[in-house]
Amino acid sequence: MLKFTQCQHKQYIHFTRKTGAKWIEMFDGNNEFYSAAYWDLLTEMWYADKPLMVSDALKFMKSIKSPFTARKYLQKLIDEKMVLETKNLKDERSMLVSLSPAMKAKLDNYLDYTISTMKESCSSEDS
Numbered sequence: 001m002l003k004f005t006q007c008q009h010k011q012y013i014h015f016t017r018k019t020g021a022k023w024i025e026m027f028d029g030n031n032e033f034y035s036a037a038y039w040d041l042l043t044e045m046w047y048a049d050k051p052l053m054v055s056d057a058l059k060f061m062k063s064i065k066s067p068f069t070a071r072k073y074l075q076k077l078i079d080e081k082m083v084l085e086t087k088n089l090k091d092e093r094s095m096l097v098s099l100s101p102a103m104k105a106k107l108d109n110y111l112d113y114t115i116s117t118m119k120e121s122c123s124s125e126d127s
Contacts, residue, residue: 015121019114026106037061037073042099045083046107051096053088077103 020034027033044060045052058070074097077083082103088094099107 011121015117018117022110022113022117026110032076035073036063037070038077041073041077042082042103042107045097045099046104046111051086051098054085054095054097057097 023039024031024034040062041057041060045057054071054074055067057074058067061070061073064070064073074083078085078097082100083097084100086096086098088096
């Protein structure tokens with residue numbers, strides 16, 4: 001026996017479609033960033049809210065087992081200036097990464113939109 005109705009399942013699909021479209025919009029329509037790897041990396045960096053060692057950031061991409069492949073994803077964000085890479089002053093052998101201020105602002109707006117959309121979806125279910 002299912003806990004939710006088919007209508008509620010469809011509301012969820014509608015919600016994920018809207019938030020997925022908003023995610024792509026955040027990247028100016030570039031579908032390349034519509035990936036679980038980018039989602040994991042960027043949202044975990046946002047959540048950490050501090051510069052991270054590269055090795056720690058790479059571990060955020062749960063679906064990617066190879067650190068070399070994960071580094072390619074991270075490098076793409078660095079090249080696009082969405083993530084900033086700086087020297088680690090505490091350990092000259094390592095680098096730190098952090099969200100650029102523009103990417104942080106985009107994620108803040110995306111999360112605001114997502115929460116608003118989720119609340120609307122829940123409200124429409126109650127009526």
